[in-house]
Amino acid sequence: MSRTWAYLSNYLVYSSMAVYTLSFFAHAIETAWAVRLTTEDSKKTLDYKRTEKVARIATAMMILGFLFLVAGVIARGISAGRVPWGNMYEFSITGAMAFSGAYLAALRKYDLRWLGLIVSIAVLLTLGTAVAVLYRPSAPLVPALKSTWLVIHVSAAIISGGVFLLANAIAATYLYLDAMESRGERTAWAKRLPSLEDLDQLSYRLVAFVFPLWTFAVIAGAIWAESAWGRYWGWDPKETWAFITWVAYAAYLHARVTVGWRGRKAAWLCLFAGSTFLFNYVYVNIWGTGKHTYSGL
């Protein structure tokens, strides 16, 4: 029974990778055509419609891939009889799900399709690494992880992470375009991207929206640590880096709201804060020691 679900989960994850790949190609084609449109000073409405159609296919594929991935994550959970957050393979597939989910959710409000290419590449890389390197057979949890707080703490952390990374991608785009604009005009393909001010605002809003959730994730972790390890804060490497991420984003919010940083400086700070989150995920899970490292990743 549980083995069937585990296989099903694997197939779903593979299928989602295939669909994400299609989405990636559709985004690539759309970007290429859009670039040509802007270079040729588009008079051809036909071409424009064609590009728009491809963009829709790309987004539809992204949604489909996301749904496959959600199903894959759920099947993984059923196979193990628990929430699927017990090892790094499971964190990675859930993280990829959260990242593309954050993108799709933001897409409802903002036209972010220019970001789709980056998102699909990032998701494919994460899933590829998960499947090829991090895969572990589905198994029950070790005693320390058996707690309702696993659901609360880890889901809050994963969602925050997805949104942080999205904000990071936007901040990086900002810096790239900013450098381009300071050299002169935007090149053809970049012309369809939003203005610098919009990018600046967008990454700020994403961070401001998710910062309370990250605070909650850290506090929920502390409450859980109190009942599992006998202390709510112990400067375990994972805790330390969660704290560093928190401090970095707090500094970012203060810099914007109180000191009035905008643009380049704010984007760098945002990138720095996001990289502390990534570092925590990669370094501490793989090379770190401490209480957050469980058997074999």
Place this chain on the structure above:
Amino acid sequence: MSQEIDLPELGSVGLLRYGWRQLTSMRTALILLLLLGVAAIPGSIIPQRTQNPMKVSEYFKNSPDLFRWMDRFSLFDVYGSAWFSAIYILLFISLIGCVLPRTIEHFHASRALPPATPKNLDRMEQYSSWSAHGDELEKARDWFKSKGFRILEKDGSISAEKGFMRETGNLFFHLALILILLGISFSSLFGMRGEAILNVGERFVNIPTSYDSLQYGKLFKEGHLSNFVITVDKFTAKYNIETNAPEDYTLEVTFAQGDLRQSEKRTIKVNSPLRLGNTNIYLQANGYSPVVTVRDSKGNVAMQGPVPFLPQDGNLRSIGAIKVPDAQPQIGFVGSFVPTYARSEGNGAISAFPEALDPRLLLSAWIGDLGLDSGVPQSVYRIDTSKMKQVGLKSLKPGETYTYPQGSITFEGYQQWVNLQIVNDPGKNFALLGGIVAILGLLASLFTRRRRIWIRVGESVEVAGLAKNAAPGLEIEMQQFVAMLKGEK
């Protein structure tokens, strides 16, 4: 001609005031905040005494000179170091210096009425104007009141303001951070934390000498150890037969508090400690204790009982030392216990499963000076064999005896041990409260928009609005307001 700039004398009071202003400036606070983040990094990369003392001593062995230098900068004790404390204490002073005046200011502002409607509304954002109907002012007043605006009515105009929760939330968030810090300091001054290894069947009385390690806060009084006795009745560990990973640890204890005649049965698990007010008892680790009987050459028992061994891997291959200081000459056994015996090439005996399915005790016997009187602290799991002579090696099944010229050792069987962590943390509820208030304050401050709306009714109706911090959403609100006034909805 050179002009000299006339600098005013600062004086000591002026200097203090200058320093205070610098410290409480937002710029300084921001730098301190970032510095705190950076200062936390080394502690996550360099091993810390509080978490991994073994790794720290390894560091010392590998490069003693570097170690001494690093230790001078407290790099093995970052989070208790003077420089780390200095950063967060300065940050919190800066925070208090910033938050307290703002709290007072905000308290006054929240009781004051909004400022009067400016003369030239057409210079404001979201301005619009149309010819008056007559009842706009009443309509506006009702609308403002129903939406919880605070209003000032004067000379045919209303000035309305909303969104004070933004600053209130912001202040509560920062005050809550101070509460968390107070909770942590309170715990470290008045709390205690200790560990004890107990074999199944043993009894623990909560007095200082029962502990294997015990740390007090600076202001903790010994008499504050809560009065209880615990007997370890049964320990069950369940393992996954495919992955060998543990699935469940259950510890059953008999527990008596105050009156020792009234005892009760309790269960302790990894995620559910035994809670007695501020004192909690946690199940932290477990392992095996081989039970041995050591006899001298005449057959007299020199030592008998379970000896806790330290697990080395997921399958609980454990190492330990059996020391018999009363024997003449002293004898010690460097031992290795495997719960499920298997052989691997190169490594000798290994354990194939963490449950004791086919236990073996592998011993190497040493005769000589155990070094227990040398004054140097010794690990109970290791023997310093530098002044000893090896007399033999043996692998024993339960019930078997190994006889050597000076006596014999019998491997009677095994017991399980558990490591109990006993913690008194009186400040943690303050920290928890601080955490909850911090999140609520953060939500209030990040999702409340502070804005003002004005209306003036004369021959024509004029309305305008202003959002602080360019918060979004004012445009839509103004559209609704205007539609309501015009009676469109």
